Amino acid sequence: MSIMKRSFFIICLLFLFSFFLRAQTSDYKVVFDLTSKDTMNHKAVIRWLNEISKSTPTADLEVVLYGQSLDMVVKNKSVVADEVARLAATKNISFKVCAIAMKNNNISPPELLPGVKIVPDGIYEIITKQKEGWGYIKAIR
Secondary structure, eight states, rough: HHHHHHHHHHHHHHHHHHHHHHHHHHOEEEEEOOOOOOOHHHHHHHHHHHHHHHOOOOOOEEEEEEEEEEGGGGGGTTTTTHHHEEEEETTTEEEEEEHHHHHTTTTGGGGTTTOEEEEEEEHHHHHHHHHHHOEEOOOOO
């Protein structure tokens, strides 16, 4: 094999290796769309977040709440309050509540659990994440 062919072959192998290495370390980013008041759905989202963060600790996960789902992140109403506060304290898991839904449900910022953030529009937050390449899950069991 000539030096030119050997060099070309090595370059091709390096390219393929870097391609496969990048494929193995692709970003894991998921936005969960939650509109349900059903506490079973709230518990399911918590379970999914725990399972994903255990299997892929570097995964970026976001739960966007609007519609009737706000009780999940409201003090004295949430059946998963401790879990939400614990998960929201991690750097790669966030809970974001729609300001429009808060207004429609007469909920003020001090009523939210610690670590929960407010976004101007929940649907726009989801669309923005999708444009950034995040996966999308409609949280319904």
